[in-house]
């Protein structure tokens with residue numbers, strides 16, 4: 386579990402200020418440009434449903450296991466109880482949990498896909514996220530389809546589910562190991578933010594790892610690191626570009642080119 | 656009689672222990688048989704100790720797991736293994752002292768040993784980075800585990816870390832990648848693996864050497880998705896609420912057994928491991944020997960299938 390600066394998805398209204406360059410942008414223009422700032426290429430955080438629209442063929446996404454919701458194995462309560470928090474987050478985000486998974490087509494070729502969504506409890510991995518990632522991976526193995534997992538998780542683990550949350554790192558990694566052992570192609574797409582337990586498990590285990598420009602990616606959150614070392618972090622630390630430089634991602638791809646690049650990779654590797 | 660707090664009981668026990676020491680070192684004079692008196696004091700100490708243990712809160716247990724005198728991985732190497740050959744380095748970047756690796760024997764059985772090491776003296780603790788491994792620590796462990804796989808040695812890992820190192824260098828060298836790869840490889844490593852939490856089981860940093868076929872935890876160790884202090888800082892906005900978050904996180908050995916996450920709790924000597932490290936090491940050694948014997952009757956294929964099933968089934972959710 387890590388801290389991160391809370392960034393909004395696109396707010397309501399006609400205009401939106403870019404978090405990257407502070408320009409005032411006409412919202413419709415940004416939406417039509419896949420939620421990327423036309424001035425500075427800043428990639429806005431987007432909902433998993435919007436991600437589906439820009440990543441796979443129109444109407445090709447068939448969601449699987451949509452009715453899985455968290456329970457409260459720890460009887461957890463901080464300022465509110467965990468079930469209260471879940472309800473709150475469901476209403477706020479319109480999601481049942483932090484991941485959607487299913488089958489889809491990318492320029493005509495079938496894939497299994499999973500997308501974690503930072504707008505639901507920071508995209509953290511509890512039992513539901515772990516189970517759905519494991520199931521979609523097993524399905525990809527059964528159907529011999531490529532697996533694409535898009536990570537957006539600022540929390541890593543779901544604290545309110547305690548050790549069950551931690552063990553999802555093991556569960557998802559075990560499923561990925563089986564799938565890859567059977568020759569499956571797995572492509573991981575890292576979006577802003579990808580941190581903690583998600584990064585220290587399935588998101589880091591792909592055959593090909595792609596990051597969106599400027600995405601915050603790492604193990605520990607920047608605030609935790611700063612509190613540990615007690616000095617300012619270097620500029621550009623833990624960005625997609627930083628990871629590329631240090632050899633941990635294969636490529637950085639603009640959102641507008643993502644679908645096309647996935648197609649090219651699948652054509653080579655599947 | 657008013658109920659004594661844990662701190663009061665601890666002080667009382669220390670006081671009695673001093674009295675026992677004083678008596679033991681005092682010259683014998685004819686007035687009284689001092690052994691009777693010592694025996695009496697010891698009985699009183701033990702009963703207070705038992706009372707204390709029954710009162711421990713989850714955060715007290717966290718503090719015991721972090722006790723400065725608690726036996727560490729290096730102590731178990733000395734007390735539990737024979738013919739130990741330490742193996743250093745990840746053959747990629749460096750030698751992480753927070754991760755002790757080597758070949759050793761437990762009784763007659765050859766094993767690969769991996770233990771997270773915190774260090775005792777200040778100098779040692781700094782060298783070990785307080786038991787917070789860097790990516791090279793995880794890669795060192797993996798490199799040795801592959802050796803064990805090749806030569807068919809079972810692996811024993813002792814987990815004792817507040818967490819993986821959260822600093823700039825660790826991020827530059829791929830901390831997340833290193834832990835993920837260890838989890839991934841340990842899921843399919845073709846040799847039996849035993850994981851035992853001996854002190855702190857700190858989140859992903861613990862899991863990075865924590866995948867296997869047997870999972871046990873010492874009675875006063877803990878295992879958690881986040882430190883109680885970290886959790887309190889986020890959810891209660893104040894690290895001082897750690898005693899509350901420790902309770903909420905359900906991180907004690909008993910909780911983990913209830914959840915079916917660990918196979919067994921390994922009992923500690925009265926008053927916890929630091930009161931009697933030798934006895935603790937004997938108990939741990941016997942437990943590991945028992946597990947090693949169990950592995951003899953199982954094929955590698957079954958072992959790996961069971962290992963997959965162990966992690967595949969963990970999780971609680973509702974599906975409508």
Ligand SMILES: [Zn+2]
Pocket residue numbers: 403404405406407408422423424425426427
């Ligand atoms: Zn901009």
